Amino acid sequence: MAIVTIIGSGMMGSALAFPARENGNIVRLVGSPLDDDIIDFCRKNKRHPKFNREFPDGIEYYQISELNSALCGSDLVIGGVSSFGVEWFGKNILPVIPRNVPVLTVTKGLMDTRDGKLLTYPELWQKMDERNRNVSLNAVGGPCTSYELVQHDHTEVAFCGKDMEVLEMIRNIMETDYYHISLSTDVTGIESAVALKNAYALAVALTIGVNQKERGIDSELHFNSQAAVFGQSMKEMKMLLDIQGAGGLDNLAVGVGDLYVTVYGGRTRQIGILLGRGLNIDEATEKLEGVTLESLVVAERVGRAVKCLSERGLADLGNFPLLMHVYSILVERSAVCIPWDSFRFKNV
Amino acid sequence: MAIVTIIGSGMMGSALAFPARENGNIVRLVGSPLDDDIIDFCRKNKRHPKFNREFPDGIEYYQISELNSALCGSDLVIGGVSSFGVEWFGKNILPVIPRNVPVLTVTKGLMDTRDGKLLTYPELWQKMDERNRNVSLNAVGGPCTSYELVQHDHTEVAFCGKDMEVLEMIRNIMETDYYHISLSTDVTGIESAVALKNAYALAVALTIGVNQKERGIDSELHFNSQAAVFGQSMKEMKMLLDIQGAGGLDNLAVGVGDLYVTVYGGRTRQIGILLGRGLNIDEATEKLEGVTLESLVVAERVGRAVKCLSERGLADLGNFPLLMHVYSILVERSAVCIPWDSFRFKNV
Numbered sequence: 001m002a003i004v005t006i007i008g009s010g011m012m013g014s015a016l017a018f019p020a021r022e023n024g025n026i027v028r029l030v031g032s033p034l035d036d037d038i039i040d041f042c043r044k045n046k047r048h049p050k051f052n053r054e055f056p057d058g059i060e061y062y063q064i065s066e067l068n069s070a071l072c073g074s075d076l077v078i079g080g081v082s083s084f085g086v087e088w089f090g091k092n093i094l095p096v097i098p099r100n101v102p103v104l105t106v107t108k109g110l111m112d113t114r115d116g117k118l119l120t121y122p123e124l125w126q127k128m129d130e131r132n133r134n135v136s137l138n139a140v141g142g143p144c145t146s147y148e149l150v151q152h153d154h155t156e157v158a159f160c161g162k163d164m165e166v167l168e169m170i171r172n173i174m175e176t177d178y179y180h181i182s183l184s185t186d187v188t189g190i191e192s193a194v195a196l197k198n199a200y201a202l203a204v205a206l207t208i209g210v211n212q213k214e215r216g217i218d219s220e221l222h223f224n225s226q227a228a229v230f231g232q233s234m235k236e237m238k239m240l241l242d243i244q245g246a247g248g249l250d251n252l253a254v255g256v257g258d259l260y261v262t263v264y265g266g267r268t269r270q271i272g273i274l275l276g277r278g279l280n281i282d283e284a285t286e287k288l289e290g291v292t293l294e295s296l297v298v299a300e301r302v303g304r305a306v307k308c309l310s311e312r313g314l315a316d317l318g319n320f321p322l323l324m325h326v327y328s329i330l331v332e333r334s335a336v337c338i339p340w341d342s343f344r345f346k347n348v
Numbered sequence: 349m350a351i352v353t354i355i356g357s358g359m360m361g362s363a364l365a366f367p368a369r370e371n372g373n374i375v376r377l378v379g380s381p382l383d384d385d386i387i388d389f390c391r392k393n394k395r396h397p398k399f400n401r402e403f404p405d406g407i408e409y410y411q412i413s414e415l416n417s418a419l420c421g422s423d424l425v426i427g428g429v430s431s432f433g434v435e436w437f438g439k440n441i442l443p444v445i446p447r448n449v450p451v452l453t454v455t456k457g458l459m460d461t462r463d464g465k466l467l468t469y470p471e472l473w474q475k476m477d478e479r480n481r482n483v484s485l486n487a488v489g490g491p492c493t494s495y496e497l498v499q500h501d502h503t504e505v506a507f508c509g510k511d512m513e514v515l516e517m518i519r520n521i522m523e524t525d526y527y528h529i530s531l532s533t534d535v536t537g538i539e540s541a542v543a544l545k546n547a548y549a550l551a552v553a554l555t556i557g558v559n560q561k562e563r564g565i566d567s568e569l570h571f572n573s574q575a576a577v578f579g580q581s582m583k584e585m586k587m588l589l590d591i592q593g594a595g596g597l598d599n600l601a602v603g604v605g606d607l608y609v610t611v612y613g614g615r616t617r618q619i620g621i622l623l624g625r626g627l628n629i630d631e632a633t634e635k636l637e638g639v640t641l642e643s644l645v646v647a648e649r650v651g652r653a654v655k656c657l658s659e660r661g662l663a664d665l666g667n668f669p670l671l672m673h674v675y676s677i678l679v680e681r682s683a684v685c686i687p688w689d690s691f692r693f694k695n696v
Contacts, residue, residue, distance in 0.1 A: 156575075164694075211501065221612070223493060224502065224503040227504075227608040238597055250693045347531070348512050
């Protein structure tokens with residue numbers, strides 16, 4: 001039995017309370033500074049406001065003002081902030097975590113640098129504050145929507161971190177008969193794979209909107225065009241992973257699974273469909289007001305990085321026609337016009 | 349303008365009449381010996397009985413008894429038989445096709461040999477009859493459901509064959525603004541990729557049935573478990589393509605796109621769901637009486653080939669837990685019990 005402290009009571013952080021608690025651990029769910037109402041709600045209803053299933057018995061709820069008590073004696077800290085909370089987490093939380101307590105972060109994303117590198121959040125946090133170099137930073141990747149994890153749908157994820165022994169320890173705390181965990185010391189590989197899929201999930205969803213525009217919103221779903229973009233997405237993701245020095249098959253499989261679940265289970269689908277229907281990015285985000293669209297941020301960053309690498313002669317934009325189209329939709333407000341012919345190949 | 353003769357008036361053969369005719373070619377649709385009623389129906393209604401959209405004007409319909417007239421002056425023969433018509437096509441049609449007329453076949457599948465090799469249908473036909481060695485055998489792979497092609501949904505496919513000039517010629521005849529065609533001389537790669545996905549589309553669909561069994565037939569779709577199996581599928585497909593000597597990224601992308609469309613648009617989904625709900629293979633096929641289930645045949649063959657290769661020390665069954673589970677469901681009537689933990693990896 002371990003003490004697990006989850007910081008950030010968004011959907012994914014809160015969902016991890018289920019396997020953690022069902023494994024018999026002591027679980028403390030701490031809201032971020034924006035989560036006071038959520039924690040009040042959880043305390044009162046034993047349920048997260050966005051889940052239709054009650055938490056397992058015995059979870060303890062903390063406001064951020066009670067962070068010190070929540071961290072006291074903790075064996076594992078789970079970082080459950082969205083990518084908009086990355087800075088807060090790196091500046092305010094990580095530096096106060098005791099050196100011997102490992103952290104497992106669920107935040108998916110990458111940050112681009114001026115010279116076109118794509119940094120993982122663990123790398124970013126270490127750059128942000130010297131003290132974070134002392135923290136054991138581990139991360140979760142893989143296809144997992146929070147509301148399905150809560151329902152015990154079988155879920156395969158990968159935990160990554162530098163130290164395999166620490167990863168084994170965290171897996172022992174978290175693994176259940178429905179939450180299946182691979183382990184990898186290739187942090188860049190896993191983190192890149194699951195961040196890169198954002199632009200591509202949006203791209204697959206575009207085809208749904210394009211069809212709706214042409215045939216009506218209630219028209220049948222068409223899969224030929226979705227599948228064409230899905231295949232092209234896999235191809236571009238593999239080449240981006242190669243650029244990251246992380247083109248191994250396991251990384252790609254984690255990314256492709258995550259792409260699949262994001263096309264179907266995620267908010268990125270909604271924005272992709274709206275764009276495909278002909279709304280521009282401002283109109284589409286306005287229509288989805290209040291929805292967290294971190295995927296757009298990541299898609300922009302990855303596109304910008306690849307453009308930068310191309311200018312430096314380190315990447316060939318011709319290999320990424322889909323990414324570049326998504327980038328121009330998001331950044332240059334271009335109309336959707338999927339570059340079908342550029343997906344074609346000719347192999348002799 | 350070319351003369352295109354399509355032999356086999358199933359859905360896929362008939363669907364190719366659309367781009368062929370819309371490009372201004374003369375198109376002759378010939379029924380197989382089982383298709384007399386379909387051809388009668390097409391002549392009378394200008395529509396295929398399984399499509400809800402009429403053929404373009406000007407298509408000519410032929411019974412198999414009129415084959416000679418249909419082949420007269422033809423520039424391209426499209427083979428549109430299902431995998432159950434492979435032998436008929438190889439023995440009765442290919443040998444009578446004039447030597448200078450290329451063939452493009454849509455039949456997807458592989459045939460296993462006693463020593464665990466997986467042959468493409470072009471290879472099989474050449475073994476079947478010496479005369480077939482003189483025919484230019486080309487094939488179509490990629491994600492394409494016939495009823496969506498007919499609706500002009502954007503579709504990306506790959507034509508493969510030994511001679512790039514012939515492929516270019518066929519593409520000129522067939523390509524439209526919605527039917528996008530890659531070209532490859534790697535016949536084994538393209539044909540293997542699109543055949544291999546059969547076992548895996550079934551596997552992804554199993555998870556839908558498993559969830560329905562547990563939560564009710566009308567329960568919400570769950571994507572975590574689908575995505576987990578999809579990622580594992582991609583991984584196993586890549587390793588199978590490697591065994592075929594065809595592990596290039598384009599081949600894999602064609603296969604993954606085809607997997608995606610088969611999970612959603614195909615009949616394999618139906619049988620996978622029934623199996624996942626707990627029916628055995630006999631009960632499931634009985635329930636789908638009349639539905640062509642060529643994917644089951646291919647899945648069995650691929651599973652058998654990998655087992656054989658493993659016995660010969662040429663493949664590691666441990667790399668294919670999903671394929672082996674599908675194989676044991678189909679052949680040994682095993683109950684569905686997805687081997688989640690065997691999908692996990694540990695990379696140091």
